[in-house]
Amino acid sequence: MTATMNTSTLDALKIDAVQKSYGSLQALKGVSFSINRGEFFGLLGPNGAGKSTLINTIAGLTRATSGHISVLGHDTVTDFRTARRLLGVVPQELVFDPFFNVVDMLRIQAGYYGCGEEVWPWIDEMIERLELKAKRTASMRSLSGGMKRRVLIAQALVHKPPVVILDEPTAGVDVELRRTLWAFMRDLHSQGTTVVLTTHYLEEAQEMCSRIAILDKGEVKALETTGALLGRHPFRFLRLKLGEGAPLPDTLRGLIASEKDGVVELKLEIAKHPINSVFAALRTAGVVIEDVHTREPDLEDIFIELTRAGSAA
């Protein structure tokens, strides 16, 4: 290997002003951010935000129109061999090679990365951990969708990459696989692997990721620690089960976030709508309340807030 070490080797991934256009469509509009070594990083965004384009560009499946990407200091274009050896990508699509069985497929994949028999025990361990043992010599074409997903995950990890990108790994998989996968990824992360996750299950990202980027329409809308992101919008939710009595006063109707089966959820800005004043307004209006809950905003609320703001702009 003739790798040239970059000075910013603290970055597991460095994405620098990456643009990608398909004709007149700008899928990525100068995206820049870095992911630190050892992070569990979430890359979120609605459909069509540019997440997969960005991941494909990192993986070398797509060529950036301009900008640079490096993996642990190695440019993905000029030093692609080293960069790719340091990276494992689980693609979103459920692709497989029908000519091979599970173990052969994994050994072939390891060989592409220059790994030989020395990684066979690791392959066996992954087969065990991802509960593929019974399918070890089964043809790829005979596997169910969930099993194929497990093989895809193992394929991305055969060469023990220090940086792993999972592009919606739990899309369409059952609860058991999600649990198995997250336990496995937590273990790898605890051993120092940098993990980048895209998912539509925002509770997964909230639980797993220490830092999150939200991408929308090819631009980074937010890039913060998960805690900072959750505290970014100073609002909380007040859920009221209304009884027989007066309806909600007009002054509060503008705060309704959702309303279903007699349960109303109000979205309150903490500074503007202190909870005491809300209860005072309810009492004055003669509203009968049967039950009350408060809820702090979760990642889904923040996500909707940010991407809606993008849509409105």
Next chain:
Amino acid sequence: MNPDQRGFYTLLKKEVMRFWAVLGQTVSAPVITALLYLLVFAQALSGRTIAGYEGLSYTQFLVPGLIMMTVIQNAFANTSSSLIQSKVMGNIVFTLMAPLGPLEWFGAYILAALVRSVLVAVAMLAVTLIFVRLPIEQPLALLAVFLLSAGSLAALGIIAGLWAQKFDQIAAFSNFIVTPLSFLSGVFYSVHALPAFWYTASHLNPFFYMIDGFRYGFFGTADMPIALSLAWITTFFAVVSAIAYWMLHTGYRMRK
């Protein structure tokens, strides 16, 4: 073995395993088809002599051309079908994401096609021994023509496999270019027997020099001087290889 070499070796092994898994379709079937040609044509045209090949039976004349025609078609099919299948099924991402350069891709695909070509040629030679015995007068020329011809068609298969976006396009490439050119290349006849126009046209068909040069390897005589055949085949190999390599290097229709 360094990591790059292992990557190349693995891709080569995978390409061989791919056609090996369906050996009945990739080796046996073309051998049987070629044998049917042999039975029909040798029976229909038995007793004929070929101008310029005095002393040879028609069956002896036919066998080298049939072998080369089958090799040409199979070398093309091996690379083109592998690439189009991987592209259509999406599993090409496994190799695209791997640290493999264009040289490893090119070398592995060409060599795997050569392995299949050797298997097809050896199987055909073994089976045709039942009907006819062939001398090998010029083994070096035979080997050079075989490798360059199979390599050329394997490279042409890479071009077609990268260019095509669906199976129909590969079938069209094969049906309208490779098969007609291989049939009209003097497999079943000597070009000396053709009318003037087709005689001239044959000399613009690179497959003609592959068949003719291969026949020279067996009999030490052919329609064209071996140096000219080798020059044509080498030039054709260089051109299609350069195009195939450039397409792999740029990620043509693979890396968006």
